[in-house]
Amino acid sequence: MVYQSDDVDLAALKDEAARAHSLDRAHVFHSWSAQRLIDPPTVVRAQGSTVVDGEGREFLDFSSQLVNANIGHQHPAVVAAIKDQADLLCTISPATANAARSEAARLITERTPAGLDRVFFTNGGADANEHAIRMARLHTGRNKVLSRYRSYHGGTQTAVNVTGDPRRWQNETGDAGVVHFFGPFLYRSEFHAATEAEETERALHHLERTIQLEGPATIAAIILESIPGTAGIMIPSREYMQGVRALADEYGIIFIADEVMAGFGRSGKWFAFEHFDIVPDLITFAKGVNSGYVPLGGVVINDAIFETFAERVYPGGLTYSGHPLACAAAVATINAMTDEGMVEHAARIGETIIGPRLARIAENSKHVGEVRGTGAFWAIELVWDKETKEPLAPYGGGSPEVSSVVASLKEHGVVPFNNYHRLHVVPPINITEDDLERGLGVFEKVLTDLDFSR
Numbered sequence: 101m102v103y104q105s106d107d108v109d110l111a112a113l114k115d116e117a118a119r120a121h122s123l124d125r126a127h128v129f130h131s132w133s134a135q136r137l138i139d140p141p142t143v144v145r146a147q148g149s150t151v152v153d154g155e156g157r158e159f160l161d162f163s164s165q166l167v168n169a170n171i172g173h174q175h176p177a178v179v180a181a182i183k184d185q186a187d188l189l190c191t192i193s194p195a196t197a198n199a200a201r202s203e204a205a206r207l208i209t210e211r212t213p214a215g216l217d218r219v220f221f222t223n224g225g226a227d228a229n230e231h232a233i234r235m236a237r238l239h240t241g242r243n244k245v246l247s248r249y250r251s252y253h254g255g256t257q258t259a260v261n262v263t264g265d266p267r268r269w270q271n272e273t274g275d276a277g278v279v280h281f282f283g284p285f286l287y288r289s290e291f292h293a294a295t296e297a298e299e300t301e302r303a304l305h306h307l308e309r310t311i312q313l314e315g316p317a318t319i320a321a322i323i324l325e326s327i328p329g330t331a332g333i334m335i336p337s338r339e340y341m342q343g344v345r346a347l348a349d350e351y352g353i354i355f356i357a358d359e360v361m362a363g364f365g366r367s368g369k370w371f372a373f374e375h376f377d378i379v380p381d382l383i384t385f386a387k388g389v390n391s392g393y394v395p396l397g398g399v400v401i402n403d404a405i406f407e408t409f410a411e412r413v414y415p416g417g418l419t420y421s422g423h424p425l426a427c428a429a430a431v432a433t434i435n436a437m438t439d440e441g442m443v444e445h446a447a448r449i450g451e452t453i454i455g456p457r458l459a460r461i462a463e464n465s466k467h468v469g470e471v472r473g474t475g476a477f478w479a480i481e482l483v484w485d486k487e488t489k490e491p492l493a494p495y496g497g498g499s500p501e502v503s504s505v506v507a508s509l510k511e512h513g514v515v516p517f518n519n520y521h522r523l524h525v526v527p528p529i530n531i532t533e534d535d536l537e538r539g540l541g542v543f544e545k546v547l548t549d550l551d552f553s554r
Contacts, residue, residue: 110156117142117154131255132267146173149531151515159510160539162527163517167329167361167477168387171433171442172528178393181432185425194221194421201422204430208389209400211370211434213379218406220414221398221422225360225386226254228397229323231416232382233258235401236321236354238415239408244319246310246353248283250331253323253358262323265331266496281310283324285334287470287481288489296337304343316351321382326372329361330519333472333479341376348381354405356382360397364388365437365529368447368475375474381405388529390433396426437529446475446529449536454478454525457540465547467492478525480543484552491521492552501552512542 121142130138142154149172151161164170171178185200192198205219220235222228233245247253251264260268261276272278282290284303291302311319322344328334348355357380362372366388373380382405386397420426437443450473458471458478469483482492482502493499502521509516509523517524525543527536 113144113152113156114154117144120144121154148172148174149528149535157513159513159515160527160535160542161515162525162539162543163515164526164528165392166387167366167517167524167526168392170365170388170529171391171436172530175391175433175436177436178391178429178432181428182393182425185428189424191420192424194417194419198422198424198427200424200427200431204422204427204434207431207434208385208398212383212400215403216379216383216400217403218401219398220401221396221427222386222418223395223420223423223426224254224397225358225384226256226259226397227418228360228384228386228399229253229259229262229356229358230256232356232384232399233262233321233323234416235382235399235405235409235414236356239405240320240352240354242318242320243277244279244314245277246279246281246307246314246319246322248324248328249280250283250285250334251325251328251358252330253325254360279310279314279319281307283328283334284336284340285332287334287472297339300337300340300343303340304347307344308347311347311351311353316353319351319353321354321356322348323356323358325358325360325362326376327362327367327474327477329477332481332519332522333477333524335472335474336376338376341373341378345378345380354381356380356384358384360384360386361388362477364434365443365446366475366477366526368443368450368477370443388433390426390429393429393433394423394426395420396423396430440530442530449531449533450475450478453533453536454540457544458525461544461547464544465550467550467552468547473525476525476527476529476531480523480525480547482521482523484554493521495520505546505550508546509542512546514539514542516543 143151144154145152149161150158152158208219209217245262247262247264249264253259253262260271261278264280284299286296286299289299293299293302345355357373359371363385381402383400390396462468462471467482469481469486469489471480484490484492493502506518517526
């Protein structure tokens with residue numbers, strides 16, 4: 101579909117896009133990329149669940165960019181809040197109090213369990229995890245951190261070391277005090293389990309033995325994505341997460357819930373850990389807190405860890421901690437989510453629309469091995485063969501077959517989220533039912549028509 105707007109000249113839009121692309125190729129260094137091997141698409145406009153490229157073509161955004169534009173693009177209340185805050189106070193030292201940051205902290209902690217009442221603001225999810233780990237280490241006087249394989253916690257030094265996917269390999273130092281363990285994932289079980297109950301029991305036994313053999317007195321924290329995001333949206337059982345909480349309590353270890361991707365409505369609840377009836381010691385967040393309109397992240401801190409630094413200096417900070425523009429965007433985002441029932445909407449569309457439609461696709465597609473998810477947070481496993489479960493692309497890499505699937509989805513007007521052999525269905529949590537059905541129709545057509553052989 102070609103972008104139509106009374107106030108936009110299509111020729112001017114294409115000229116603007118061409119200049120942006122040319123300057124990008126001349127001067128911009130892209131993340132996670134071999135610079136000469138990429139040709140980034142140019143996006144010139146966006147609205148709601150739709151983005152517009154440099155040729156004036158409209159696409160449904162089923163990626164929410166990097167699973168952060170939870171309320172979609174250009175939400176008028178958030179745009180207005182940023183403009184109003186800019187008129188009032190663009191920036192101020194984090195050593196001062198300002199109304200936007202104070203209100204953002206209040207709104208966030210209204211939605212966390214009792215006893216998690218303070219927020220340390222950061223600029224994004226990676227530095228939120230950096231500071232949560234630092235707090236845990238200083239609070240416990242221990243150094244080691246446990247994290248699971250098949251996880252992602254950010255690209256900064258400590259965060260990338262606790263990450264459990266191949267992006268860690270070229271960045272890790274080997275002396276960062278990080279120990280990885282296998283989490284539960286029945287579809288690709290590391291424990292030869294046949295049922296979810298077996299997977300849970302064996303994964304918890306594996307984690308406890310890891311703790312025991314590493315030395316409980318050396319371990320500061322366990323950090324887990326409540327629901328792993330980029331790694332595959334593998335939803336753990338309630339019993340597993342409660343078991344991790346119990347092990348952390350037994351061995352005096354801080355439990356950090358990484359809610360950077362799964363939080364703020366993505367899973368159909370404000371925070372994904374709510375699905376499991378647990379209370380973490382530290383909660384990290386970013387992305388959906390203000391849909392990425394202005395960079396913002398943070399750590400929600402429980403009372404015990406707060407008391408460690410009540411009369412002792414916390415050795416950390418950021419120039420832009422609690423930036424007024426970012427916090428004003430967070431206030432407007434949280435209020436819009438509440439007023440418009442977006443979290444409830446995400447839960448409902450996951451249960452009544454996305455889940456059933458993806459299950460039908462899995463049944464009818466030769467190359468869909470499994471679908472799983474909750475809310476507006478779903479993964480599709482692409483495989484060569486349903487019996488062997490061999491991935492359509494290798495772990496840590498791509499394949500021509502997966503590239504062709506992604507290209508076909510885009511040709512039909514949908515931007516997917518792709519990681520290795522998986523597609524993720526992660527549209528804005530307030531997507532309309534019409535747009536959702538239209539996008540899922542594209543997934544159904546493309547995936548049920550697949551017939552790869554070798």
